[in-house]
Amino acid sequence: MRAKVLITPRSFLKVKEQAQNLLKRYDLDLIYNDTGKTLTEEQMLKMCEDVDGLIVGIDPVTEKVLKNARKLKAISKYGAGLDNIDLKTARELGIKVASAAGTNATSVAELAIGMFFALARNLAKHVFLVKNGGWDRIQGVELTGKTAGIIGLGNIGKEVARLANGIGMRIIAYDPYFEDSEFLKKYDVKMASLESVFKEADFVTLHVPLTEATAKIVNENTLKLMKKTAYIVNTSRGGLIDEDALYEALKNDKIAGAASDVFSKEPPGFHKLLTLDNFLLTPHIGAYTAEAVEKMAIKSIENLVVLLFDEEMKSQA
Ligand SMILES: NC(=O)C1=CN([C@@H]2O[C@H](COP(=O)(O)OP(=O)(O)OC[C@H]3O[C@@H](n4cnc5c(N)ncnc54)[C@H](O)[C@@H]3O)[C@@H](O)[C@H]2O)C=CC1
Numbered sequence: 364m365r366a367k368v369l370i371t372p373r374s375f376l377k378v379k380e381q382a383q384n385l386l387k388r389y390d391l392d393l394i395y396n397d398t399g400k401t402l403t404e405e406q407m408l409k410m411c412e413d414v415d416g417l418i419v420g421i422d423p424v425t426e427k428v429l430k431n432a433r434k435l436k437a438i439s440k441y442g443a444g445l446d447n448i449d450l451k452t453a454r455e456l457g458i459k460v461a462s463a464a465g466t467n468a469t470s471v472a473e474l475a476i477g478m479f480f481a482l483a484r485n486l487a488k489h490v491f492l493v494k495n496g497g498w499d500r501i502q503g504v505e506l507t508g509k510t511a512g513i514i515g516l517g518n519i520g521k522e523v524a525r526l527a528n529g530i531g532m533r534i535i536a537y538d539p540y541f542e543d544s545e546f547l548k549k550y551d552v553k554m555a556s557l558e559s560v561f562k563e564a565d566f567v568t569l570h571v572p573l574t575e576a577t578a579k580i581v582n583e584n585t586l587k588l589m590k591k592t593a594y595i596v597n598t599s600r601g602g603l604i605d606e607d608a609l610y611e612a613l614k615n616d617k618i619a620g621a622a623s624d625v626f627s628k629e630p631p632g633f634h635k636l637l638t639l640d641n642f643l644l645t646p647h648i649g650a651y652t653a654e655a656v657e658k659m660a661i662k663s664i665e666n667l668v669v670l671l672f673d674e675e676m677k678s679q680a
């Protein structure tokens with residue numbers, strides 16, 4: 364019987380033809396999420412019920428969804444973060460999981476550095492000001508010579524380090540699992556404690572996965588360590604920040620500003636952070652570039668084939 368695969372990411376539709384072409388040698392029925400939105404748990408419950416494989420974006424793959432998906436053998440993440448997948452239940456049920464980490468690293472790193480520039484030169488405020496008839500200038504700061512504090516030196520964190528080094532920033536990083544001393548030498552990165560990163564950095568940037576250990580890594584206590592002139596950038600996951608504590612720090616000018624691509628609830632709806640003009644935001648666009656969309660799609664297809672058929676993808680030549 365043909366295996367059935369559900370493909371949920373909205374942006375996957377942009378490379379649908381290419382994906383179908385890559386998979387044509389395999390006996391698969393491909394079902395797409397055509398709602399134009401991230402699926403809810405209810406929708407996932409229904410749509411995963413009789414599938415053998417799943418290529419998933421940030422839609423919830425909860426215990427309930429997994430237990431109801433009796434035929435499911437493989438989950439291939441279209442992207443890096445696996446926090447939307449209940450990995451413990453997947454393991455217990457013998458469902459294999461793979462990530463496409465690395466495929467979107469350049470795109471996310473470029474957004475993070477873009478946010479450094481936007482914060483340093485008050486870009487959003489200036490656009491708003493001039494469009495509303497003003498011509499005032501808010502003094503900015505240079506990035507050159509400032510300290511970038513990278514939390515999580517994986518695929519994305521390393522790209523941020525490479526770019527920050529090119530700008531002439533001093534770089535410190537916290538990642539207890541990082542071991543590549545050659546990389547540190549090449550991009551002049553100094554490993555530091557988490558506390559030192561918060562204390563010394565002018566731009567703290569988050570690139571860790573959301574896990575029990577990293578949830579609310581930015582909180583009242585760590586925000587208190589930061590300089591009044593420092594900024595925080597989050598292109599990783601909303602759950603890494605205690606959003607109430609960030610609101611208080613920004614509102615009371617305890618730090619200079621923050622930018623976030625991600626929220627604990629997406630879309631955030633009305634959130635008090637959105638009322639602050641020292642808070643910039645984007646709607647989870649980190650990996651939404653032509654290049655990353657294509658790379659994520661190809662890698663997630665290749666991973667699915669390995670997981671489902673236990674083989675490297677056959678050459679398409
Ligand atoms: N905004 C967006 O569209 C995107 C967001 N992301 C987020 O970025 C995260 C990072 O992605 P990648 O760099 O590709 O992942 P990665 O797995 O390559 O790197 C994660 C790094 O975090 C480190 N780490 C893990 N636990 C840690 C801890 N407790 N303290 C300090 N370091 C720790 C690991 O050692 C690793 O070096 C993803 O998990 C995802 O949540 C990823 C892609 C797109």
Ligand SMILES: O=C(O)CCC(=O)C(=O)O
Nearest residue numbers: 420441442443444650651
């Ligand atoms: O753009 C997407 O579909 C989500 C990317 C993402 O958040 C990830 O790779 O973890």
